[in-house]
Amino acid sequence: TQLLEQSPQFLSIQEGENLTVYCNSSSVFSSLQWYRQEPGEGPVLLVTVVTGGEVKKLKRLTFQFGDARKDSSLHITAAQPGDTGLYLCAGGPVNTDKLIFGTGTRLQVFP
């Protein structure tokens, strides 16, 4: 069974701080996606990374795919209250188009 472990599970920080969320697995994935989910809504895709070592930036968010395509990280610079939500990584197993979702990181940013 392919599992994606995210850490930390919960993160509570002040506005302006930086943070990093990790997504780790012992399995290789063909791609890695990051979603954000707000209460009462479905997850919304933030980014997809497909190449080992790939780094993508989305404003204050930086995503990296590990060289071996088994792990990923999400770094947020100068967090804002609007960043509050549940962050989910999701891996695409090789030769399928389904997604395996990580355990989630719940982020709370206080003003």
Place this chain on the structure above:
Amino acid sequence: DSGVTQTPKHLITATGQRVTLRCSPRSGDLSVYWYQQSLDQGLQFLIQYYNGEERAKGNILERFSAQQFPDLHSELNLSSLELGDSALYFCASSPYSSRGAPGTQYFGPGTRLLVL
């Protein structure tokens, strides 16, 4: 708004009952995925349909079944409900199914099921 609709939004029922959750994918999307999200287990993939055919199965119980109709909407049937089935059920759609390259999945707002 993702373009994916799910009904009903909330459902309260009793143990042993059967319910049907409905999902309409985004216009033109052929792939439909069902997920279960509970507090202690995160987002679990249940099943995927592509253009009416089952494409992949995840952790779906035998008491659960799904289908995708010719108009591409999908239904998830949950029977002999147990307390532990209480969860959020999400449907997602995607434009295509390409093995080895999961594309963007667009999620609906979910159906919150409470089994009493």
